[in-house]
Amino acid sequence: MRAIRTPGGLSLRTDPRAVVVVLSLAAVATGAAIVLIGRGDFAIPPADVVATLLGNGSPAHEFIINDLRLPRALVGLLAGASLALSGAIFQSLSRNPLGSPDVIGFGQGAAVGALTMIVLFQGSAIAVSGGAVVGGLLTGIAVYLLAWKRGVHGYRLVLVGIGAAAVLTAINQYLLTKASLVDATRAMLWITGTLDGRDWDQVWPLLISIAVLVPLVAVHARPMHMLEMGDDAAYALGVPVERVRVVLMGSGVLLMAFATAAAGPIAFIALSAPQLARRLTRSPGPNLAAAAVMGAALLLVADLVATSAFGDRQLPVGVVTAVLGGCYLLWLLVTERRAGRV
Numbered sequence: 001m002r003a004i005r006t007p008g009g010l011s012l013r014t015d016p017r018a019v020v021v022v023l024s025l026a027a028v029a030t031g032a033a034i035v036l037i038g039r040g041d042f043a044i045p046p047a048d049v050v051a052t053l054l055g056n057g058s059p060a061h062e063f064i065i066n067d068l069r070l071p072r073a074l075v076g077l078l079a080g081a082s083l084a085l086s087g088a089i090f091q092s093l094s095r096n097p098l099g100s101p102d103v104i105g106f107g108q109g110a111a112v113g114a115l116t117m118i119v120l121f122q123g124s125a126i127a128v129s130g131g132a133v134v135g136g137l138l139t140g141i142a143v144y145l146l147a148w149k150r151g152v153h154g155y156r157l158v159l160v161g162i163g164a165a166a167v168l169t170a171i172n173q174y175l176l177t178k179a180s181l182v183d184a185t186r187a188m189l190w191i192t193g194t195l196d197g198r199d200w201d202q203v204w205p206l207l208i209s210i211a212v213l214v215p216l217v218a219v220h221a222r223p224m225h226m227l228e229m230g231d232d233a234a235y236a237l238g239v240p241v242e243r244v245r246v247v248l249m250g251s252g253v254l255l256m257a258f259a260t261a262a263a264g265p266i267a268f269i270a271l272s273a274p275q276l277a278r279r280l281t282r283s284p285g286p287n288l289a290a291a292a293v294m295g296a297a298l299l300l301v302a303d304l305v306a307t308s309a310f311g312d313r314q315l316p317v318g319v320v321t322a323v324l325g326g327c328y329l330l331w332l333l334v335t336e337r338r339a340g341r342v
Contacts, residue, residue, distance in 0.1 A: 018281040018290060025277075025293040029080075032300035033073040037065055039307060075198040075262050076303055076317075077296045078206045080269055082259035084277075084295025085217065085288060087270030089252035092224050092286040093245060094157050097332055100271035101256040104161020107267075108168035109139025110260040111191055115172055118187045119179040125201065128190070129261035136257030139164065144249060193266035193318025195303050202262040209258040213251045217288065220248055225285040266318045268325020269295050275332065 038044040042064060044052075052061045053070075083101075090099045101107055113135020117123035123131065147160040172191065176184055217224075223244045226234045231241050256270065276298075277290035299317065302324065306315040 015281065015283050018283050018287065021277070021280045022289050022293055025280075025290065025297050029077060029293055029297040029300055032297060032304055033077060036076070036300060036304055036307075037069045037073050039304075040064075040069065071200050071203050072195050072198045073300070074203045075206065076195050076300045078203070078210055079195075079259040079263040079266065080273070080296040080299030081292040082206065082210060082255040082295075083266065083269040083299075084273035084291045085214070086252040086256040086259070087295075088274035088277075088286045088288055088291040089217065089224070089248050089255075090157075090270075091274050092228055093248060093252075094155070095228055096155065096158050097275055098271075099158050099161075100268075101252065102265065102267055102270050103165065104158055105143055105164035105168055106136050106139050106161075106253055106256050107260060107265045107270075108165045108172065109142075110136035110257050111265045112168050112171050112175070113138075114190060114261070114264075115175045115187050118190065119175045119183050122183065129202070129205065132261035133254075133257040136253055136260060139168065140249060140253035144246075189316065190264045192316040193264035193321070194316035195263055196314070196316065198263070206258050206262045209254060213255055214292075217248065217251050217255075220244055220251075221286065221288055224248055228285065264316075264318060266299065267322040268328065269299055269321055271332075272325050272328045273298055275328075 034046050034049050038046055038049045044061060044064065048057060048061055049065060051057050052065045057065065086106075087100045087102075090101055090104065091097055093099065094104075110132040113131035113133070114128045115131075116135070117127045117131035121127065143157070143161050143164050146164070147157045149156065176187060179187055223234070223239045226237050226239050227241065227244065234241050234244075259266075273295035274287065274291040277287045277294040280294075281287050281290050283290075299321070302320040303317040306317045306320045
C-alpha cells in the first residue's frame with residue numbers, strides 16, 4: 001500500500017499491484033470488445049473498428065458497428081461488470097466464496113420472473129426484462145427474510161439461498177413443460193444466457209442501473225470491508241451493520257437482476273470473477289474495481305470463444321461460462337475442503 005496526499009489535504013491509499021491488475025484487465029476487456037465488434041459475416045479490421053468508434057469511419061462501417069455490433073459488446077462489458085460486482089458483494093457479506101448470486105438463488109429467481117412473462121403472458125422483450133428484475137428482487141427479499149435470525153449470517157444465507165435455488169430451478173423446469181414449442185424455444189435460448197441480438201434497448205437500462213448502483217456500492221465499500229471482520233467487530237467500529245447489509249444486498253440483487261434482464265442468467269461470472277480478481281491483486285477486501293473489470297473481460301473473452309471456436313456453429317455465451325465456471329467451482333470446493341472450511 002502507498003499513501004497519496006491530494007492538494008486538498010486528503011490522504012488516499014493505493015495498492016500498485018491492484019492498479020496494474022485493474023489496468024491490465026481493462027486492456028484485455030477493451031481488446032476483446034474491439035475484436036468482437038470486428039467479427040461477423042462482414043469482417044472489419046481492429047484498426048477500422050477503432051477509427052469508426054472515434055468517429056472517423058466510413059458510413060457502412062458506422063452503421064455496422066454503431067447500430068449492429070456495438071450494443072452486443074457494451075452489454076457484454078456492462079453485464080459482466082454487474083455480475084462480478086454482485087458476486088463480490090455477496091461473497092464479502094457472507095464471508096464465503098460460494099456466496100454468489102447464481103449459487104444462492106437470485107439468478108434463478110430472475111429466471112422465474114422472465115420465464116413467467118415468456119410462457120404465461122407471451123411478453124415482449126421489455127416485459128421479459130421487467131419480469132427478470134422483479135423476480136430477482138422478490139427472491140432477494142424472500143432469502144433475506146428466511147435467513148434472518150438476529151441478523152443475517154454468512155453460512156445461513158448461503159444455505160437458505162441454495163435451498164431457494166433448488167426450488168426456483170424446479171419452478172423453471174415446470175414452466176418449460178407448460179410452454180408451447182415456440183415459447184419453449186425462446187425460453188431455452190434466454191435461460192442459457194446469450195449476447196446474440198442485443199441492441200440499445202438492453203444497453204440503456206443496464207447502463208442507468210450501473211450509474212446509480214455503483215456509486216452507492218462504492219460509498220459502502222469501507223463498511224463492507226469491516227463487515228468481513230464479523231458483525232461484533234463492525235459494530236465496535238461504528239458500522240450500522242444491518243442498514244449497511246440491507247443496502248448492499250439490495251444493490252447486489254439489482255445489479256444481478258438488470259444484468260440477467262439484459263443477457264439472460266449467465267452462469268458463474270459472479271462466482272469466479274471476484275475470486276480470480278482477489279487472487280491476482282493479493283489484496284484483502286472485496287476488490288470491487290478489479291472484480292468488475294475481471295467480470296467484463298471474462299464475459300467478452302467467453303463470447304469470443306463461443307462465436308469463433310466451433311466453426312460456423314455459434315454457441316450462446318452461457319454455455320462457455322457454465323463449462324469454465326463448473327471447472328472453477330470444482331477446483332474451489334477441493335481447495336476449501338483441503339483448507340477445512342467445507
